[in-house]
Amino acid sequence: MTPITIEQVRKRAEADAQTYGYHLVPDPDLLQGLLEGLKINEDRYGYPSCPCRLASGNFDYDRDIICPCDYRDPDVAEFGACYCRLYVSKDVYEGKVPLPTVPERRPLEKQSKAFAAPPPAEAKPAAEEKEEFVKVGPKLWYCKQCGYVVFRDDPPYVCPICKAKREMFAQIKARIDFLG
Amino acid sequence: MRTMQFSKVKGDKNQHKVVVYALSTCVWCKMTKQYLKDNGVEYEYIDVDLLNEEDKQKIRQEIQSKGGSLSYPTTIIDDKVVVTGFRKDLLKEALGI
Ligand code: SF4
Numbered sequence: 130m131t132p133i134t135i136e137q138v139r140k141r142a143e144a145d146a147q148t149y150g151y152h153l154v155p156d157p158d159l160l161q162g163l164l165e166g167l168k169i170n171e172d173r174y175g176y177p178s179c180p181c182r183l184a185s186g187n188f189d190y191d192r193d194i195i196c197p198c199d200y201r202d203p204d205v206a207e208f209g210a211c212y213c214r215l216y217v218s219k220d221v222y223e224g225k226v227p228l229p230t231v232p233e234r235r236p237l238e239k240q241s242k243a244f245a246a247p248p249p250a251e252a253k254p255a256a257e258e259k260e261e262f263v264k265v266g267p268k269l270w271y272c273k274q275c276g277y278v279v280f281r282d283d284p285p286y287v288c289p290i291c292k293a294k295r296e297m298f299a300q301i302k303a304r305i306d307f308l309g
Numbered sequence: 310m311r312t313m314q315f316s317k318v319k320g321d322k323n324q325h326k327v328v329v330y331a332l333s334t335c336v337w338c339k340m341t342k343q344y345l346k347d348n349g350v351e352y353e354y355i356d357v358d359l360l361n362e363e364d365k366q367k368i369r370q371e372i373q374s375k376g377g378s379l380s381y382p383t384t385i386i387d388d389k390v391v392v393t394g395f396r397k398d399l400l401k402e403a404l405g406i
Contacts, residue, residue, distance in 0.1 A: 159336060162336030162339060163336050165336075166332075166335060167334075169333070169334045180332070180334040180335050180336065181334075181335045181381060182332075182381070183357055183358055183381065184358070213335075213337075230396070233378065233379075237379065241369070244362075244365045244366055244368070244369040
C-alpha cells in the first residue's frame, strides 16, 4: 500500500465531519498540524491513532483511540470539540464560542497500557501486503462486526451499517472474473 | 538517574526548571514548545512516543510521581507545578512571563 498523503487524511476527516454534522477546526495551522500527526501515526502504526495521545502500537489496546476515537461524540456534545480539537461543533466553527479546552475522557487504565504494551506481534499492514491476490482495483471487503460486504478499492472509512471503523474490515479472498 | 535523553532548549529565562513531556505527533505539544521558546524560557523536553517500552515506563512513573496526568503535553515546573495541555494562561502565571 502506498503511504497515505496529507490530502487523503484531510478528505477523510472532512467527509467524516460532514457525515456526523461536525466541522474541522477552522485555524489552518492547527488543522494542518493535527492532520500531519494523524498521517505520522498511520504510517507508523498502520492506523490513524489519535495524534494527541500515546498509542501502544498494539491494535487491540489502541482500538478506542483510532480517529475518530470513541470519545469524540461525547466530547463534542459536552465541550464543543474533541480532545485534540480536530472536530468541533458548529458554534465553535463559526466563532460564536471560543475553542474549548477538553479534558481527557479516556480511562486511565487504558492510557496506562500504552506505556508497557508488548510490541505488536506483527505489523498488520505489512502482513496484509504479503497476500498475493488482487493487488489493485476493487476488491471484496466485509465488516467483521456486522457482515456488510462491499466491492471497491479500499474498505470504507466507517461501516455504513454498523459504524464499525475501517480497521474492522477484512478482504474476502475470492477471485472475481469479469465476463462482459 | 535518567538514562534517556531529554532535549535541552536554551533561553535567557532560566530561573525555573521546566520539563515538557510531549508527543512528536501532537500539535499542542509543538505549540507549547514554541511558546516557551518565543518567550525565551529555558526548558527541556522529551517526545514520549519515540521512546522504547522501558523508557516509556520510567517516564510514566516520573510524571505520575509528580502528580501529573498522562495527557500531553504535560509541563512540570520546578518539580511541583503541573500544567496539563497547552495553557498559555497557566504557563504565564507559573513562569512570570
Ligand atoms: S480526539 Fe479528535 S483527533 Fe483525536 S482521535 Fe479523537 S476525534 Fe480524532
